[in-house]
Amino acid sequence: MSRQPITPGTTVIDLLRHGQPEGDSCLLGSTDRALSDTGWQQLRSTTAHNPGWTQIISSPLQRCAAFARELSAQSSLPLTIDPEWRETSFGEWDGVSYDTLHQEHPEQLSAFWSDPNTNTPTGGEPLSAFRGRINQAWEALIDNSAQGHILLVTHSGVIRQVLAHILEIPTDSMVPFTRIHTPYASLCRIEVYTDEQGRHWPRLLSLGSTG
Template sequence: MMAESTTVFDLIRHGEPEGGPMYRGSRDDPLSTTGWQQMRAAITEADHWDAIVSSPMRRCVHFARELADRYQIHLHTDERLREINFGEWEGRTAEEVMASDGERLSRFWADPVGNSPPGGETTADFNRRVVESWHHWQQELAGTKILIVCHGGVIRMIVADTMNIPLEHAFSGLTTPYACRSRIQVNISDHGRFQSLVAHGRFDAIRT
């Protein structure tokens, strides 16, 4: 007989990094002053977690460490939760990439599986490592409430796995603005494992 458990994950994307919006990927920029304000504003007095899991990148882990110290809970970092590597597009704005490499950028958004960023990570490899991490923490922290501090692309991969969204549509099918929050509930019972997206971007729906 399988042990039953309910695990609740809150996901939050990092705030604005120094340098503003761009294809940042593996660039390890810290949060800007605005980014810190966005992150702190996204947390409410009603929030409580048993643990925090974070991408090791500075725009995520610095805020995750602040929260872990505030709540006196354990902070785990996971390399698998890094953002996708955008290769030659990193450090450039969407407008700059569109002006110089618009055709390839359009193909990427239309079919990210078949069209990787030049010199970057394939969507399949990115998805594989994120989902591996996602399933690991479901088992490791089963029955608890967890905050994951990560990136827009990572949230897209997790939501796609949760909702069985084809990988071809995982990037274009979900918006993830700075400090956007999501809640996913994972139930394990004799009937199997069920994942459900409870809320995305609606703060009034995820404060309880």
């Protein structure tokens, strides 16, 4: 069977970090906290101007999905809730305050930040598994996109990993997660050109913009 011809074109993907959640002074990974009132205001401000989104994709965690559902209903845009875009799990550290972690697990915390690949918190998602999951989700997204403008509502760790992937930043350390700033409700815009051979050429257009 002959291969179907590929039509070259460009897809734009806006990665939107959720707003401030309730009780934000803790390590939130898979802990499913709701948005605070401030978080709702932040997201509504950032998305007040629709630049032409054609669809919305969201993490299933409520600090992302609740707003995505509201925006989908208001804008009549199709919404997909995709569990692959959830934040990583920090296991027994998940939902624990930063102060408590520093007081009760100082050595383990230091080891994690120094070498996260071999110091996964008990019950947590290994960093290599998280990176593989997000990289695969990203490749599937751009393979299946139809030259539209996608809004992806997700998490800081996810956004940083996507950036590390497309910019080819070495991921054997925490560098991408400590040196890329993604404030609450900030937008990161990536443009992906697909050529005649089906190869994808991503480039970062903006980082950390808010309403």
